[in-house]
Amino acid sequence: MYRFLRLSVLLVGLIAAVGSVAVHAAQPLTTADDLGPVVDQPIEFPHDRHAGDAAKGGMQINCMYCHTYARRSNVAGIPPLQKCIGCHRSIESVRETPRIKKLFEYWEAKKPVPWKKVHDLPDFVRFNHERHIQRFVFAQEKPVQEACGYCHGDIKTMTVARRQKPLSMGWCVSCHQKDHPVSATSTKTTHGPNDCWQCHK
């Protein structure tokens, strides 16, 4: 009896749902120059101060000192708060600055800093940091900041990180098609894997 009524209700619902997706998709996540959105972080973390060149007042800290999981795991990881405190406990000169005070407030409350994601991939893509770091930093002996910068841009000049590259499939593949030497000393070249299942599994 109510078959047609039920059908139409379902159809209207579906169109409404799809429509809302369409509206959402109309707002592009990337800008024309491939910059990601500006992300407000709870603490405006100065990457330039930590990783920047000494000439510009930076400390030249290796990326992997804090993002220590990058060479061991799929994800680079946000460093645990204890890592920040480990150094800052003994850096008296900045102890009373607003950002560091806020950092210690989190530490004393034993609460993690609610960072927001800057680099994200769709759930159907598996990106592995470890493979890239092992290839570029350890096999080819590229400088760490250069290797990380292939995807993350020149982080050492930024405060809060902002996405620099499109991180789209075409962009990944454009690099995977390029030949590069297998190691620092070898003349043999290869390119990144181009099988679907390398990322979509």
Next chain:
Amino acid sequence: MIENSFNRRDFLKVLGWGGATVALSGCGNTSVEDGREYVTSYVETADYIIPSIGTYFNSTCAQCDAGCGIMGRVREGRVLKLEGNPDSPINSGKMCGLGQAGVQAHYNPDRVREPLLRNGDKGEAITWEKALQLVNEKVASANPGSVAFLTGGVSGHVKVLLKNYLDAIGSDRHYVYEAVAPSVVRAANKKAYGVEMPRLRLDRAKVVVSFGADFLGTWVSPVHFSRQYAKFRKGVNGERGVLVQVESKMTITGANADRWLAIRPGTEGILALGLINALIAAGLTVPAEVAAAVKDYTLDRVSNDTGVSVEHIGKLTALLKDRSPSLVIAGGAAEGYAHGSQNAAAVALLNQVLGNVGKTVEAPASMPFPQMAPITGNRSSLQALNDSIAKDEVKVLFNCGANPVYSAPASMNMKESLKKVPFKVAFAHYMDETAMEADLVLPLNSSMEDWGTVVPEYFAEGAQLNIQQPLMEKLHPGTLGMGDVLLALLKQRRPAEYNGYEDYYAYLKNAMVAIKGALGGENEDDDVFWDSVLSQGVVKLTSSSNALVSSASAAGLQLPPPAAEDGTYPLRLIPAVTPNMRDGRHANEPWLQESPDPLTTIVWDSWVEMHPKTAAKLGVVEGDIVEVASKNGAIKGQVYVFSGIHPDVISVPLGYGHEAMGRYSKGVGANAFKILDPVFDQQTGELAMYETRVKVTKAGKRVIVVKDEGPAGGNQSGRRIALRMASGKVNLAEEV
């Protein structure tokens, strides 16, 4: 049984239109959430914890009482998947499907999250302080002897605390109830071997004859027996072990057997004695009194009584004669009758005359700390509680890990009976049928959030103590562990003794460290010992073996002839214990509902299993809804026609048909517990589960049975993978 109001064709139409609309509007990259989603880091962390890489922690499976060691894969603070702990002698790194579903007990959306106090028909959320205060008041105002605990099987330090609490209030009413337990076999074993459950060495046997013991699926310690079974099949000196299963309804063990013998229900003991008689004829020497006792069990008579052909009895006799040692096991199908004890005793006698005692029936290890040894439950215990309630002797009833309102037969009328208890406290994971009747519901931690020790009922090797430790933080702040609650209650009663412990963890650590000498850590520092215990998950204890006697005798063996046919209720009901559902306590874990029953492949419903001949006689086909009526009630179910069942019986699985508990179990299938006839084993007083007589009548409707296999043996026949044979023509007893 799906009500078809919106058919498949309509659904596909809508889906097609929907798909086109999506294609037109383009896909939004909606799963990318940079700038919106939080990425939470640790505040402090250990070196071994790497984001996106799992860390394994050892614990103990709480899905059944076998006590398998498990390892939980924990990633980013959440437990994702369970594996077996290779260091546990019980399961040697293996696990079963029921155990795998343990994560769904933990993440279950229907868990009780805060203490609830009855207010009319509703439960009102209250704080733990108020709840415990209320419990203390009620217990204090009641006569000490009228406070009772009803639990499932319990062991380890929680058992010690429970005993101490009952001692502190001056009550000895601890009732241990298990709906499905080999209680009669335990009693018969105690008589025959001096222990309730001897260590069965399947791996040493050359022939195993199982009288309805589903040791690969549901019986005692299935994962352990499966492992032993693999060794048995590999054989001693290359001689592959032969398994013969004797039962009226095929179990997963029966399906694995070399020969499956469909026996007339209740005549297992007759066959066992007949085998002894045949073995004597084949030259086996037995004591004179045994020979005298079995001399009437001639081949023809036994074949006539049991329905097993003379030829097969002869083959089985030859097998047992030629290949020694063998092992004969009595299981659920042998013990579930009014003369169940006699059946089990006859099977034990067969073991003894075959000379298996001491070879494949060994003495089990004894637990050096008897206060922690498991108490096993049975049904007569529930009967005792029910009788006390009827006499108004119980004023405060605590219930933990038992669900009698669901699993007691209708004749006991537990629901009405419980109404006579003025104050009922239920420790619960779900609002199950028994918790619904409670005045106060106290929500428990899941086994993956709780501390504890577990002593398995069946030791695979020596005695062992299993550790249960949290695999992750509590999901719901309002739940507490059973140990914590008992400790809080004990602090009121014996403050001097217990106030020193901040929580159950502190108590447990202290108690374990205090006996570290016996646990193999006498020279270790306390913390080093504790850490090693937690990392291993299993503590092996130095223990002696219980003495085993072989005192089975033919004296007093009284086997009744096969039961006469009942005109009104012509069929027997076998309430089947299935590997997924067991006694139904885990019915709310959807993986268990979703994974097909191993024999029928049916999902998400119960069924009425019958032989093709029976179905033909009743005029029903697969999918017909029938009413199964006993003297004590009736249930409805879909017919499933299956050759692996005796034509005189029908079978309905247990565990389905919950009236409460949660979204995945409520109203799914029918509850076969409810229609069981109150017939009891004459010696132990246990409910005889297989004695129910039923009649089956067509209830009109016909449905499509939702199952994995296709019609007539599934698509395999069409693809010529398996031979096509009409299911009515298959006689499994003849085939193998």
